[in-house]
Amino acid sequence: MREILSFNNVSFTYTPEKEDARKAVQNVSFSINEGEWISIVGHNGSGKSTMVKIISGLLFPQEGEVRVMSNVLTEENLWETRSQIGMVFQNPDNQFVGATVQDDVAFALENNGVPYEDMVERVHHSLKQVKMDKFLNHEPHHLSGGQKQRVAIAGALAMRPKILILDEATAMLDPQGRDEVLQTVSTLREDIGLTVLSITHDVEEALLADRILFMNDGKKYAEGTPEEIFALGDKLIEFGLELxxxxxxxxxxxxxxxxxxxxxxxxxxxxxxxxxxxxxx
Structure with missing residues (x-):
């Protein structure tokens, strides 16, 4: 299995000019192999959101390096690297820009100059992958929360990314919507070998991962299988994570x-x- 994403001793602070500035991410290292599902968990302020911004190139580490597809992430290859990453965010209503479901999925493809015939095929195929192909001409605001997130996943898949990042993607959904999204992602992983990185507070979602990174105060406190991480028991509770x-x-x-x-x-x-x-x- 080839390595698809890695942090190598990455550190970042939002106030580098201060000598005693707290590091939002401190000396973090991990790697993700193609086809894996990795969850990053931790309480608010643990460094999860900063790590997502670093992966997407919104921030660059002051120390260490990030590699995507074996290439060090730099300002020069930022846009090419971003094309390898699909993102699904917390609030599905903030992600829609099209008047219909198919318009929304096609938006990024149009912006990237994908030929019309190819674009149509990608839109239909990606919506079929998430079982939303019967909603092509529906207006997004008429969909349920789970359906909206599945459309958002389709939009990401249409760009044919190497890795899908779920940034608290189920946090605002009811139990049915949450189950719809997680089942969709699980199926995609089995069917097409999709690599998944989920940033989550939801421990039930984290149980689906192959490995969990437990962040605390900007540091990687622990890394292991779900069984290994949750075996820490009361220590997780002490750091604000529910069992x-x-x-x-x-x-x-x-x-x-x-x-x-x-x-x-x-x-x-x-x-x-x-x-x-x-x-x-």
């Missing part, structure tokens, strides 16, 4: 005398354990 529902419920049940085996990351694991324990009795 998954199944883990919280497991602790509550155990504290009330219910016999359970180990910790449970998902509700399915918890239900199976409860069922097995009850059946054996």
């Amino acid at each position: 998954p529902f199944a883990m919280r419920m497991t602790k509550l049940l155990k504290s009330n005398g219910v016999e359970l085996v180990g910790e449970h990351m998902t509700e399915e694991e918890l239900v199976n354990d409860l069922w097995t324990s009850n059946f054996n009795k």
Whole structure:
């Protein structure tokens, strides 16, 4: 698997002129391989948003380097690099510029001079990938939150990026909309090998990742699989991160005398354990 994105000892401060300035990102290193799903989690002020701005070239690190597709990100290759990255942001209503769904998906393609016939094919194909092809001529403001985010994902996919970044993309959605978006991204990853980087407060979303980067005070506090990160338990709570529902419920049940085996990351694991324990009795 080839490396698609990496931070190498990256540091950034918004006030470099001050000697004692706090670093928003401090000596952070990590890498993402093609086809992986990586989640970056942490409380407000932990450095997540600054990292997204650095990846997209809105900010450049004062120390260290960022590589995209093995190339160091610079002002000279910024626009070429951005074409490799698709972004989906928090508020779906702020992303629409077209009068209809297909107009919106076509907007970036037109701006990049994609030929008309190719543009039409890309619009239809990307909307089909997110199961929104039946909404071609719908007005975006008539869609649900989940549908709007799926259209936003289609717009990103139409540009054929190497990596899709979800920047708190499910934060403003109801549970159904959240599930729609995450299921869409999971399916795309399986079908086309899409590389995903999600910035999130949602621990249930983070559970879908191959690896989690836990940020605290601008530093990478921990990196590992979801099981390894959430095994930190009370330390995560201390730093303002909630544990998954199944883990919280497991602790509550155990504290009330219910016999359970180990910790449970998902509700399915918890239900199976409860069922097995009850059946054996």
